[in-house]
Amino acid sequence: MSVEFPGGVRAVDRLTLRIAEGERVALLGPSGAGKSTLLRALLGAVPVSGRVRVGGHDPHGPRRAAAWIRSGTGVVRQGNDLVLGVSGRLNALMGTAATWRTRDWLRALTGQIPAPFQSQLETLAAQHGILGCLRQPARELSGGQRQRVALVRALLGQPRLLLADEPTSGLDPVTAAAAVDALRTAGSPARPVTVIVATHDLAVARQFPRILAMRDGRLAYDGATLDESVTAGIYRGDQP
Amino acid sequence: MTPEELTRPWPPPTPKPAERGAPPTPVPSAVPRRRLLRWAAVGAILVLLVWSVQGTGVSVGALIDGREGGLHLVRGFLHPDLSAAFLADVGSAVLQTVQISLTGLLLAAPLGLAGALLIAGNVGAPGWLRGSARAGAAFLRGVPDLLWALLFVATIGPGPAAGALAIAVHGAGLLAKLGAEQLEAIDPAPVEAVRLTGTGRAATAVLAIIPQARAGLASLLLYQWECNLRTSTVIGFVGAGGIGQELAISLRLFRYDELSTLILAVLAMILLVDQLSRVIRRRMGAAT
Numbered sequence: 001m002s003v004e005f006p007g008g009v010r011a012v013d014r015l016t017l018r019i020a021e022g023e024r025v026a027l028l029g030p031s032g033a034g035k036s037t038l039l040r041a042l043l044g045a046v047p048v049s050g051r052v053r054v055g056g057h058d059p060h061g062p063r064r065a066a067a068w069i070r071s072g073t074g075v076v077r078q079g080n081d082l083v084l085g086v087s088g089r090l091n092a093l094m095g096t097a098a099t100w101r102t103r104d105w106l107r108a109l110t111g112q113i114p115a116p117f118q119s120q121l122e123t124l125a126a127q128h129g130i131l132g133c134l135r136q137p138a139r140e141l142s143g144g145q146r147q148r149v150a151l152v153r154a155l156l157g158q159p160r161l162l163l164a165d166e167p168t169s170g171l172d173p174v175t176a177a178a179a180v181d182a183l184r185t186a187g188s189p190a191r192p193v194t195v196i197v198a199t200h201d202l203a204v205a206r207q208f209p210r211i212l213a214m215r216d217g218r219l220a221y222d223g224a225t226l227d228e229s230v231t232a233g234i235y236r237g238d239q240p
Numbered sequence: 241m242t243p244e245e246l247t248r249p250w251p252p253p254t255p256k257p258a259e260r261g262a263p264p265t266p267v268p269s270a271v272p273r274r275r276l277l278r279w280a281a282v283g284a285i286l287v288l289l290v291w292s293v294q295g296t297g298v299s300v301g302a303l304i305d306g307r308e309g310g311l312h313l314v315r316g317f318l319h320p321d322l323s324a325a326f327l328a329d330v331g332s333a334v335l336q337t338v339q340i341s342l343t344g345l346l347l348a349a350p351l352g353l354a355g356a357l358l359i360a361g362n363v364g365a366p367g368w369l370r371g372s373a374r375a376g377a378a379f380l381r382g383v384p385d386l387l388w389a390l391l392f393v394a395t396i397g398p399g400p401a402a403g404a405l406a407i408a409v410h411g412a413g414l415l416a417k418l419g420a421e422q423l424e425a426i427d428p429a430p431v432e433a434v435r436l437t438g439t440g441r442a443a444t445a446v447l448a449i450i451p452q453a454r455a456g457l458a459s460l461l462l463y464q465w466e467c468n469l470r471t472s473t474v475i476g477f478v479g480a481g482g483i484g485q486e487l488a489i490s491l492r493l494f495r496y497d498e499l500s501t502l503i504l505a506v507l508a509m510i511l512l513v514d515q516l517s518r519v520i521r522r523r524m525g526a527a528t
Binding site: 043045066067068069070071072073074075077080081082083084085086090094095096097098100109150 | 429430432433434435436437438439440443446447448451452454455
């Protein structure tokens with residue numbers, strides 16, 4: 001697949017890649033390598049040339065197929081993408097809105113947690129240290145707290161696929177480790193979760209069993225270890 | 241720089257003046273033509289202004305001729321009618337004006353905000369619906385509120401109901417356009433984040449678009465209320481109730497003392513609402 005933006009900039013260039021269900025993958029590369037664009041392409045958020053399939057469904061195909069992929073995907077994006085005017089709780093719940101029934105809407109909009117997500121949200125919020133932040137408007141949360149709310153939003157509702165774009169940006173080392181741990185251990189044997197974490201942090205990438213590296217929109221490395229020659233290839237342009 | 245440029249003398253020698261009898265240096269023709277065009281434009285604007293002033297009959301002479309009437313008006317204004325009976329009438333007219341403005345807002349707000357949601361590009365309503373809403377809003381606000389008032393007076397008869405409906409219809413068109421602009425001005429990142437989870441258009445609007453635009457929309461509603469209040473003083477002249485109707489009666493009867501009281505009441509009412517609206521907007525954190 002390729003992704004070309006208006007103006008001829010090719011963010012992803014003839015990439016061929018297969019990731020199995022339940023795999024945990026780190027997507028490494030310098031800024032502008034095409035990592036974020038690749039993640040967006042998996043959700044049908046950017047036009048692609050070539051073939052993309054997620055769980056056998058085409059994200060750029062019929063609306064139902066795209067909805068199936070998106071509703072089963074948890075997304076943590078770099079930067080701040082919370083709705084600042086509402087509470088941390090409503091932000092954390094937003095990832096599950098596609099599955100809400102009328103009573104869930106009523107509960108969510110009246111400051112309560114829809115019953116199907118009550119215990120999971122409380123567990124995840126406690127795990128990531130944001131239980132006290134849920135009532136606060138997102139505007140009043142720190143950058144790190146907002147990032148953790150975004151992480152909980154992605155994990156809530158038991159997604160089949162987790163896409164995280166720089167999930168540790170703005171987090172202190174302890175909280176960052178907890179976030180990476182949560183992504184690495186998400187899911188269960190009965191309900192496997194495929195995890196793709198885009199990062200430029202080598203320490204984060206090393207914690208994943210499979211490491212993909214991108215450079216100039218192309219796949220530069222696909223392996224399990226990161227030694228000096230590989231990182232030199234990714235960041236300095238030497239052949240890995 | 242090339243070696244030739246480096247060895248060239250500095251400053252460069254000034255060209256000698258043209259010798260007598262030599263052909264004159266040609267002047268570029270673009271400059272006088274541009275100057276000519278500029279003077280022609282200035283002349284055209286002046287002609288247009290003079291034509292407009294003559295057409296309206298505005299002149300210092302007309303003001304001098306009308307000095308008697310003017311003095312009568314000023315005299316009346318300096319002695320406002322402050323009798324208890326008239327003040328009671330003014331008070332009731334002010335209250336009715338406030339009622340008209342609020343009823344107009346109450347009816348315009350849901351219609352206008354629904355229209356805004358349909359028009360705003362980031363909400364993503366189907367094209368035909370968006371186009372229809374945009375055309376409908378343009379029609380509602382394109383017809384002046386005074387004309388709407390005349391139409392409603394002709395339909396349901398004179399009174400505050402006609403005024404409230406006229407304000408509501410015109411206000412809905414305005415709110416739809418300005419509300420759509422507020423909705424489109426929000427940060428798109430949270431909207432995309434919600435949309436990427438498979439949430440539908442309407443649900444995304446409820447969760448990510450409206451909450452971001454809330455303060456701006458509330459500020460817009462308050463501003464519309466201020467506008468409604470000003471408008472409801474004018475539409476009373478065509479029989480649509482409120483203090484405007486009292487103003488029209490006093491003006492027709494040349495009761496300038498009453499007119500003075502009514503104008504003072506209008507000013508006080510508008511200043512009060514302006515102040516109130518500013519306080520509310522500040523409390524909401526919206527731009528004042």
